[in-house]
Amino acid sequence: MQVNEKEFKPTIVAFCCNWCSYAGADLAGTNRLNYPADVKIIRVPCSCRVNPMFILRAFQRGADGVIMCGCHPGDCHYTTGNYYARRRMTLLFSMLDYLGIERERTRVEWVSAAEGAKFAATMNEFVETVTKLGENKRLEDLRCKEK
Amino acid sequence: MSKVTKEQVLRSSGVNVLKCMRCGKCSATCPSYDEMEYHPHQFVYMVEKGDLEPLLNSDSIYKCLSCYACVERCPRGVEPAKVVEGIRNAVLRQSGMNHIKAENIPEMLDEDLPQQAIVSAFRKYKR
């Protein structure tokens, strides 16, 4: 009998701004709203702190999907940070797509501190999407992968 | 007649009866209220409880005018008419349970009756 292949568990990095999305993630927790453990959150002060280098780094080190969450446009704690982040990510994602990296592996979602349910729903959806895509093979550094 | 389950009705109607907050606006707005043995809010509540037998056997399911008044005015988006239709369909889908029989049609007809009345009556009340 064939040994069942291990179920694919994606590695997902979520960058969350401290004021809205990280708080939204906390609220999801407070309300006990489940989403897969594959999602690991990195706290940043604002979505505008997210450097494209971080996203590439995550892919390099074996992430299968990267999502960035910030305050809704207009509600940035720092007034304008997410507007800059929106432009940067739009262009970066478009470029990754242009290079043939599956566009569904990157995502931006605006989640307010009150939207715990949206946070959980977004993560469930994103994990599902990335799981369907399978392992990220187009943008990875083989040396960084566990053998 | 095989047993109709609550899950079947919920799936068929697509209604989440748990959203109901028991305000009774559906029954307040229903034009067929006085003709019904069970009223729209009772349909929702009884389906939630799984108490389907009385509904399945009641004439109330043929009194709904499908006028969408309860759907339009429900503050919780419950859509009671869909529950009524769910029950009705469950009944009609059981074989031999056509509510209107073709042989009875001629006596109901008059010369001005529009086509759509016959068509829709068949759709609504026939398996």
Place this chain on the structure above:
Amino acid sequence: MTFSYYPGCTLKTKAKDLDRYGRKAAEALGVTLEELPDWQCCGGTFSMSKDEIASKLSAVRSLASAKDKGNDLVTLCSACHNVLKQTNDAMKNDPDFSAKANNYMKLDVPYNGETNVIHYLEMLRDKVGFDKIAEKVTNPLTGKKIAAYYGCLLLRPGKVMQMDNPENPTIIEDFIKAIGAEPVVYPYRNECCGGYVTMEDKALAKKKSNKVALSAAENGADMIITACPLCLYNLNKNADESDIPVYYFTELLAEALGVKD
């Protein structure tokens, strides 16, 4: 201005007037209504059950055929409009239903609710414009006090039909003004006349239709106009406590435009 046109079964038989006057008026307004060559009966009523697929397919076929024509699809009968609009909405927004329906239909290109379904009244309001109609009226119905009867199917469910405010509509009242008459607003204009049960429960149908007719009369209306053949039948036949006449709105439109032979 060219639209695809879905007449429906009743307009081909018992409600020929609604259809005939509708076409004449359209012609007078410079609108071309192209009847869908292969339309099928819509089924008369939209099943609210999510798992009812088969009974909605004939409506989907007509919608898909209208998509191929590429024009907005105009309907005239309230019931057909309700069925087509709701089916179209399900094809657009209920992926489960549209997947199943497309599976059954086996079209070359899947249909996903692309056709824009509008009612004849919406065509008058949004495409032609009531002010344009007022300009073309040669025989204004001045002094006539007319009660609009919307019934239930034209406006509800409001989220899908999106024709007008379902509780306080103005589209037919504006139409009445456009043809030179005076609209009468009365509370039961959007309450059901009980037409559905006319075969099944005459007493209920009578009770409901009387309520509508009496309310219109009480508020001083000379006549009622409607877009629904079943309402017309029911208000004429079953509202026995009132003798207020009921007409199709297209008949008055044709009359006002001077094309009602």
Place this chain on the structure above:
Amino acid sequence: MQGKMIARAKELLQNGTVNRVIGWKAGDFAYDITPAVFNSAEELDAGFVYNDFCGANFSKYLVKESRKEGKILVFLKPCDTYSFNQLTKEHRIIRDNIYVVGVPCDGKTDGETLKLKGITGITGIKTEGDSFVVDTLYGEKTIAKADALPERCLSCKSKKHVAYDELLGEDGEVCESNRFDMVEKLEAMSSEERFNFWRGELSRCIRCNACRNVCPACTCERCVFDNDNSGIAQKAAADSFEENMFHIIRAFHVAGRCTDCGECSRVCPQNIPLHLLNRKFIKDINEFYGEFQAGEDTETRAPLNIFDTEDVEPSVVYEKGGN
């Protein structure tokens, strides 16, 4: 033109407007022309050339040169002036220390291209209408410009000088350019096809840094790839990821600042069409945020340093065609 330029340079040296000139100098062969600084009329007479091989963009040299003592004269072709403006805007060059003379340009070719077309032993070149007439050891050869110009000249975006102190010759106009054709073609491909296309191109990268060294937008005091503290320092591309990474980061760093001068592709020894990365950003910026040409002026804010509250959402990437 060469003669006019030398004459004008001598005048400016003589009247003290400038104390040196940056220009093109002939090398061992007629086609290997290198940038050089000329300090006197004699040096100009001895080595200054301007012909159809003078493709190099001097803007970047001015980052260092403009910080030296005295004013320097520079000759800029139309496309060079865009880079010049961009660097002025970013305070990378000190405008006051530079005297700019705009010179016209009808496209520049290079020895490599001509060789590939079978023209060798080159001793000189001149333009005649839509052709180059090349002097060779084997006689005169004529080649249509359409066959001899690099892509960046064939899709020239502007023959208009956007910065100068004076002009020699006529100024041109901004051109209708078809420069996004190839980007569009790539966009229309499937994700898989694009991936394979870029793997094919980028896998040839030998990380010689020529693109970075020539790029007028890459003037960082220290490049992040050379900075051990940046977290992404990298000297050589060790695997496919690093090949991608270098070019993505580089393109992103110059996004909104790249004037599309095409130097990166011109100098790439592996002939990787690097300009297609930059043009993708330019095209996206134009589509998402409105037409923008870096270097057109010295005031407009770079598209990544400004925003509009109604900007498109990043999800626009999923909504577009292709897959």
Place this chain on the structure above:
Amino acid sequence: MQRIGVFVCWCGSNIAATVDVEAVSEALKSEPGVVFSTNYQYMCSEAGQNMIKDAIKEHNLTGVVICSCSPRMHEATFRKTVQGAGLNPYMVEIANIREQCSWIHKDKQTGTEKAIILGKAAIAKVHLNAPLTAGESPVVKRALVIGGGIAGIQTALDIAEAGFDVDIVETKPTIGGKMTQIDKTFPTLDCAACILTPKMVDCAQNEKIHIYSYSEVTAVKGFVGNFTVSIKKKARYVDTTKCTGCGVCTEKCPVKNVPNEFNLGMNNRRAIYIPFAQAVPKVATIDADYCNMLKNGKCGVCSKVCTAGAIDYKQQDEIIEERYGAIVAATGFNPIKLDNFDEFAYSQSKDVITSLEFERLTNAAGPTSGQLLRPSDGKHPHTIVFVQCVGSRDTSGCGKPYCSKICCMYTAKHAMLTREKYPDTDVYVFYIDVRTPGKNFDEFYRRAVEDYNVHYIKGMVGKVAPRADGTLDVQASDLISNEQLHISADLVVLAAAIEPDKSARPLATMLTASMDTNDFFTEAHAKLRPVESPTAGVFLSGTCQGPKDIPETVSQASAAAAKVIGLLCKDKLTCNPCVAHSDEMLCNGCSSCEKVCPYGAITYSDKEFRMPDRTTAIRRVAAVNEAVCQGCGACTVACPSGAMDLKGFSNKQIMAEVDAICK
């Protein structure tokens, strides 16, 4: 190399139930640099904190990782803890293994594995942490209260009482807000004006309080302790310093058909008006939309009759700028528009009114001088139907999903007052639930039923049909007797849901304060910090935070004032040390960072540098003003050369976290 201590908290069973805390502390022990690792029931308890302090001393720890609840909860606590043991407070990192792990995962193995990874990421980050010292910034000793209703008034009075200057900005020509329109207050039935107007006068007379009426906030800059606010004083075409409030102009003005907003349009006022007799400030305002003089230059009556010479048709909007240490939002509420509820015939019949309109109909200063008369024909209504929850608890999209909280009580009040004054009137109240928590509230409602015989019917109204004879056919359900009712009513009163004032959303944007999906301001913590916004220095008062009755509003207003006073008492505030920093050696001088900085914290200057080749060069480089920088990090990404980095969230720290997570 850091010497790191790891402390895993059980949080009772909150973490321990789905995360094997023992396994986590064991696994993290072998991470590089970790010299001590333990777990404990409650790390935030005194015993837990002492455990951390002892470990720091005993093991000479240079960095601490705490695996516990969200850093938003206890980061400050643990920073203080390590500081107590002599460590720099910024040498702590928190791994959030509660909100983002144990509470969302059911399977213990999954939870444990994730907790270990989160712990590793925190360890990787703390390796790169550096001690940070916070700077200080001064506090401007003046507060701004936005909104002059009872909430704003109470907050301002309390702040002034403590000796601080406070400004009230109110968009209307007078302060007082909604309470001025209310007749009686529950549950004591005392007259609203009698208890409110003295407070309004107090505001006007208090020398610490300055009222900007008919004004609005147009821009807010700065941060806690040091806000700069632009206030637009709208032109009222009356010189407030000259106007005596005699009211002659409002009697002589020939434009008589302006709907009177104070009476909700149920009667008219003039184009120049004073909203009501007790207005503060009591000065006239010209309504530019109606004034003939302002519209077409023909009239000038008010100017002629004004003996004080206060009329100034040339007056312009004026924008002033003022600095504040703290800002209180008190923007209040409005009843929702009833456009989506035409089944109740609100727009078809004059005799279908809202509860606020009912207040005006029973108020002695109202359009009927306090006589309860039908708006349509001025007759006494004999049957009144009250409909509760109109637009409240509505998830269909037509109304608001929340309970408006005040309607049950004011409807009981209306019903009771009607029965008391007009015993021949039949009063019906249709309710879904009667919600009367609060001191003496349920007793109040029961009095309406038991002493005043108000008919409370469990059910809802489905349709109100105006009849030709002027009566209203109310079709409703009675769920207890299971029947459909038809009541022929003379007046129908709708308890419309309340919603935050429309000005709240743009204000929140200016203040960078967050809002919930209903446009109520979000509090910093739902239970423990209910009057503070998450944005430092911004406080919340009254219904802008959620539906409230008057007593609750007043308590919250005073609570907000206490918070403001606490802030203004301080001379200096400690700044956030996690600010941007520019490496001059790498800086290109390109100004990208300066362009994206929302605070203007970055400046450029030419500086002389000694280059590696021993020459000197003058270079243009950026410098960050640490007192102004708020630490968003926008500049760090705008910088192409990587010269700009953010302390506490440096490139390398974040990449170390990425590496730890992706490994």
